[in-house]
Amino acid sequence: xxxxxxxxxxxxxxxxxxxxxxxxxxxxxxxxxxxxxxxxxxxxxxxxxxxxxxxxxxxxxxxxxxxxxxxxxx
Numbered sequence: 001x002x003x004x005x006x007x008x009x010x011x012x013x014x015x016x017x018x019x020x021x022x023x024x025x026x027x028x029x030x031x032x033x034x035x036x037x038x039x040x041x042x043x044x045x046x047x048x049x050x051x052x053x054x055x056x057x058x059x060x061x062x063x064x065x066x067x068x069x070x071x072x073x074x
Contacts, residue, residue, distance in 0.1 A: 017057050017058050018055045018057060018058075019057075019058055020054075020055060020056070021035055021054065023056075023058075024044075024056040024058075027058060027061055027062075028044075044064060045061065045064055
């Protein structure tokens with residue numbers, strides 16, 4: 001496989017696309033404690049690897065942000 005093709009897993013994420021809480025909170029521009037709450041309430045897309053192990057797809061987080069954008073009136 002050449003370097004221009006990404007291997008995509010069942011989550012729809014490429015290997016370098018997966019991040020932890022700190023990077024996800026920074027990407028979303030929110031405090032990490034807010035992200036903990038959002039994960040608990042299932043308000044943000046995440047991947048649960050175990051009872052205490054959670055990861056995030058950058059691609060899915062950005063799509064989540066775009067889906068919740070509010071358009072301004074002209």
